[in-house]
Amino acid sequence: MEECIFCKIVKGDIPCSRIYEDDMFLAFLDISPINKGHVLLIPKEHHRDIFDTPDDTLAGFAKTAKKIAKAVKQATDADGINLGQNNGKAAGQEVSHSHMHIIPRFADDGLKHWPGGNYEEDEAEKFAEKIKDRL
Numbered sequence: 307m308e309e310c311i312f313c314k315i316v317k318g319d320i321p322c323s324r325i326y327e328d329d330m331f332l333a334f335l336d337i338s339p340i341n342k343g344h345v346l347l348i349p350k351e352h353h354r355d356i357f358d359t360p361d362d363t364l365a366g367f368a369k370t371a372k373k374i375a376k377a378v379k380q381a382t383d384a385d386g387i388n389l390g391q392n393n394g395k396a397a398g399q400e401v402s403h404s405h406m407h408i409i410p411r412f413a414d415d416g417l418k419h420w421p422g423g424n425y426e427e428d429e430a431e432k433f434a435e436k437i438k439d440r441l
């Protein structure tokens with residue numbers, strides 16, 4: 307089976323613009339940035355998505371993302387930062403190795419946020435109950 311592209315980056319088999327590295331995580335520039343300075347943070351171990359990533363790793367993931375987000379914001383003089391994780395093809399995940407997008411945002415960058423929808427009467431409560439039942 308073809309090895310995961312991010313695992314190849316971890317091994318150094320594929321080059322990347324490395325930003326940060328420790329025992330557990332690696333951060334590098336996204337090759338196709340939404341805005342310049344867009345960073346990807348990945349656990350070095352292969353985990354498919356958030357559901358497949360151990361809780362301990364996720365805790366460190368969030369902490370490391372905060373550290374890198376701060377540096378990205380300062381370095382790019384961004385007005386804001388999006389942290390994003392796509393899980394599953396339908397959610398836009400192209401690379402099946404758990405990763406966090408750290409994206410500098412600018413007031414005038416022209417990007418649109420997701421459109422908001424609405425619920426029919428009583429529908430929100432039903433969704434809330436369904437989700438709560440599974441926690």
Ligand code: AMP
Pocket residue numbers: 311320322335336337338339346391392398399400401402
């Ligand atoms: P996602 O759609 O959430 O799976 O995001 C995958 C991201 O990986 C995309 O934004 C790609 O631009 C990025 N990407 C794919 N290959 C590479 C690579 N070799 N180096 C850096 N970023 C990459």
